[in-house]
Amino acid sequence: MLTVSALELRTRLRDGTAIVIAILVPVTLATLFGLALGGDDPPLRATIGVVDLDGGEFPASVRREVTADKELKGSVTLRDLPGEAEARRALDADEIGAAVVFPAGFSRGVGEGEGGDVTVLTSPRSPLAGVVASAVVDRISAVVDARTLAVRAALLAGVPGDRVKELVERNGAAGPALTLTGDPLAGGKVDLAVYYGSGMAALFAFFVVGASFRSLLTERRLGTLDRMRAGPLASWVPVAGKALVGFALAMVGVCATWLSGTLIFGSSWGDPLAVLAVLTAHVLAAAAITMLVTVRVRTDAQADGVIMVVSFVMAFLGGSLVPLHNLPGVLQSVALLTPNGWTATALAELAAPGTGVTAVAGPIAALLAIALVTGGLAVAGLRKGMLL
Incomplete structure (x- = not known):
């Protein structure tokens, strides 16, 4: 041979x-x-589905920050979906490029120091949407971790339960405020x-x-x-x-x-x-x-x-x-x-x-x-x- x-x-x-x-x-x-x-040539437009099973302050904060972000204006559109199954169907049909799913009780769990998990669904056919959705979820995770740690630390220090939320928020670990740092589109280019x-x-x-x-x-x-x-x-x-x-x-x-x-x-x-x-x-x-x-x-x-x-x-x-x-x-x-x-x-x-x-x-x-x-x-x- x-x-x-x-x-x-x-x-x-x-x-x-x-x-x-x-x-x-x-x-x-x-x-x-x-x-x-x-x-650089990112896809010009992407649609991200939002499944809000929580109804609390965190999903509302995410929506405000994404729609207000200068880097995302004209490129990213948010679309409300009733459930994760509908989000997966829309993703398979290329109606959306990614989806963020907030589970029921998410804001309450974060507020009580229990943390919470947010699911992100992506498609290889829309890399921009996946990058933006992942950036949002990464930021949420950082905020949730900070809030959870602050609540647990306050409880361990003996702070009464009815004063924990006030103390944590007064010291800068409120949680719901969300800021997308840097250029969220950088990874999608x-x-x-x-x-x-x-x-x-x-x-x-x-x-x-x-x-x-x-x-x-x-x-x-x-x-x-x-x-x-x-x-x-x-x-x-x-x-x-x-x-x-x-x-x-x-x-x-x-x-x-x-x-x-x-x-x-x-x-x-x-x-x-x-x-x-x-x-x-x-x-x-x-x-x-x-x-x-x-x-x-x-x-x-x-x-x-x-x-x-x-x-x-x-x-x-x-x-x-x-x-x-x-x-x-x-x-x-x-x-x-x-x-x-x-x-x-x-x-x-x-x-x-x-x-x-x-x-x-x-x-x-x-x-x-x-x-x-x-x-x-x-x-x-x-x-x-x-x-x-």
Whole structure:
């Protein structure tokens, strides 16, 4: 297998296709797109549902502060919902981008020093709404913790129960007042240089791995594949050897595009370990899909055409050429059928500060599932004699 891989790599490097397709073209296009269209680009509007089962001062304070915040005016709209079930249905239907649920008795529990939990519901299809809702809940948690600690400290100090509330509020731990510090939208912004850089990396990963699988058809047409099979080789060796080279070159390509974007624009794609995991899963999915295409066509020319069509369709629908939040709602759902869509979703999640691998475990799992299903179909095609 290593001998086959070495031969494939020498061939790709000798004719220049590896360097051009894997590095030069995606890096150049990503740079041009970044220079022309780079900059922060948050989704312009988001709707956050508010489920107030409490009816107390805390939910009312949250509403006042969110509607009065200068950074949120014109971008965030609050929508009242009767219950958590209705909020989940509205979230699934893309009627809202996130929801904050205040449980019954929340304000009373905070006032008595018992604390309380607020639930936030988010959707990967509306990162801005999720960032704002999470910022609000984080601030609520800080205020609730301060109020709870103050009440408990007063009670332990022997303050009569009927005077605790007055004492706590007089000393600055009233609780209901809520201030959103900083720019709540900062975590929801995604630099378009990152969008298009990752988009070009995702697009050309298909071409890079596709070139290796396409060469199997060329080998079959020239008769060299039959000669390899006539030797003491297992039937999977030619496929595995070329797949190894395609995967390695595609990883070099996506990492080179990632590095160039970071160096040229100073933009971060997110936690490095998480980004690497997402890109690796994407390349695996791209390799499986292009292998499936290869076993379904008969000539290398057909493979070139079909791989090109599949790559560009997935790039458009998956947010590699047009940011996902600019697509109509229907196409945003269709995007999740493509590896590009899950990759774009994952990198949008990583734009929020403090996110890591756990935040993108879902998209990574989806990419690996795509790779497993399409790779299994491709292997089944190979075993039926398409190439072997």
